[in-house]
Amino acid sequence: EIVLTQSPATLSLSPGERATLSCRASQSVSSYLAWYQQKPGQAPRLLIYDASNRATGIPARFSGSGSGTDFTLTISSLEPEDFAVYYCQQRSNAGTFGQGTKLEIK
Amino acid sequence: EVQLVESGGGLVQPGGSLRLSCAASGFTFSSYAMHWVRQAPGKGLEYVSAISSNGGSTYYANSVKGRFTISRDNSKNTLYLQMGSLRAEDMAVYYCARDLTPGSGSSSGYFDYWGQGTLVTVSS
Numbered sequence: 001e002i003v004l005t006q007s008p009a010t011l012s013l014s015p016g017e018r019a020t021l022s023c024r025a026s027q028s029v030s031s032y033l034a035w036y037q038q039k040p041g042q043a044p045r046l047l048i049y050d051a052s053n054r055a056t057g058i059p060a061r062f063s064g065s066g067s068g069t070d071f072t073l074t075i076s077s078l079e080p081e082d083f084a085v086y087y088c089q090q091r092s093n094a095g096t097f098g099q100g101t102k103l104e105i106k
Numbered sequence: 107e108v109q110l111v112e113s114g115g116g117l118v119q120p121g122g123s124l125r126l127s128c129a130a131s132g133f134t135f136s137s138y139a140m141h142w143v144r145q146a147p148g149k150g151l152e153y154v155s156a157i158s159s160n161g162g163s164t165y166y167a168n169s170v171k172g173r174f175t176i177s178r179d180n181s182k183n184t185l186y187l188q189m190g191s192l193r194a195e196d197m198a199v200y201y202c203a204r205d206l207t208p209g210s211g212s213s214s215g216y217f218d219y220w221g222q223g224t225l226v227t228v229s230s
Contacts, residue, residue, distance in 0.1 A: 001168075034216045036151075043201055043220035044143075044151065055206075055218060087151055091215025094165065095141075095153040 002026055004088050004098035012106040019075040021101045023088035028068045032092040035064055035073045038100075039084045047086075048073065080105075108132040108219045110202050115224030122192050122228075128185040128202030128221055136160070136180040139205035139213030142187050144198035145223070154200070155187060159210050170196075192228045199223040 003026040013019055023033065031051040036044040046055040048064035051071060061076040075082055083105050088098040114126040128140070142154040155176040156165040164176050175188040185202050203217035 032215070036217075038151075043222060044217075045220075046206070046216060046218045049206060049214070049216045089151070089153075089216070094167070095156075095215050097151040097153065100150045 002029060002090055002093050002096055004090055004096055006086075006088060006098035006101045008101060009099075010102045010104060012104050013078055014106045015078050015080055017078050019073075019078055019082070019103060021073040021075075021086055021103070023066075023071040023073070023098050025069045025071075025090060029090040029092035031067045032090055033064075033066070033071050034089045034091070035062075036087045036089060037082075037084045038087065044087065075103075078103075108204065110204065110219055110221035112200065112202055112221045112224035115200065115226045117227045117229065118192055119230050120193060120228055123188070123190045124192065124226060126187040126189065126200055126202075126224060126226075128187075130183045130185065130202075130204070133204070134208070135178075135183040137208040137210075140178060140185045141203045141205065141213075141217055142176065142185075143201045143203055143217065143220075144196075144226075145201070146195075146198040149198075152198070156205075156213060156215075157185070158213065159208070189226070192226075194228050197226060197228045199225050 035048040038044040052064045109131045111129045141156045157176045173191045177186045201223045204219040205213040206216040206218045207214035
C-alpha cells in the first residue's frame with residue numbers, strides 16, 4: 001500500500017500570506033495525485049487532480065505541482081475561507097489519503 | 107445540480123449489518139463510477155470501495171474486503187454499501203462520491219462530488 005505523508009500537520013498563517021503544503025508518497029505515484037479541502041461539518045471538496053489540474057470552479061490562487069513522490073499545494077494569497085484541513089490522495093495504486101494538514105489562522 | 111444523498115446510517119452492535127444507500131440526481135448516474143469514502147470521528151479520510159459505471163467491476167480496501175459489498179441500481183440512480191461483521195473501527199461518517207470522469211472504462215480515481223455523509227455507530 002502506498003503511504004502518503006503530509007507536512008506540516010498544522011500550518012498557522014495570516015490572510016494574505018502564501019501557504020505551501022507538502023505531500024510525500026512512499027513510492028512513485030507518477031502524477032496521479034489530488035488535493036481536497038475539508039471544512040468542519042462538510043464533505044471534502046476536490047481542488048486539484050493529476051497533480052496540477054484545477055477542478056471546476058476552483059480559484060486560481062490554488063495551484064499544485066510535483067510528480068513521482070513529492071507534491072506541493074500552494075495557495076498564493078490566503079483568503080479567510082481557505083482556513084480548513086487539506087488532504088492529498090493518490091490514485092496510482094487503489095486510493096489512499098494523506099493524514100491531512102490543518103491550515104489555521106495565526 | 108448534482109446531488110448525492112446518503113441514508114441508512116445508525117447504531118448497530120458489533121458483528122451486525124447495515125445497508126447504506128446513496129441517491130443520485132442531477133447527472134447521468136449510469137455513466138459514472140462511484141465510490142465510498144469514510145471518516146472516523148476526528149480522523150482523516152479512508153477510501154473504502156468503488157464500483158464501475160455498469161457495476162461490472164468493484165474494488166475494496168483491505169480493511170473491509172470480505173465484509174462489505176458495493177452495488178448499484180442504475181434504474182434507480184442509487185448506490186449501495188452492504189456492511190457486515192461490523193467492528194468498532196468501522197464507526198465513521200460514510201460519504202458516497204462521484205468519480206471525476208464519466209465513461210465505461212476504469213475510473214479516474216478522483217472524486218468531484220460528495221454527499222453530506224451518513225454516520226455509522228458501532229457499539230453495544
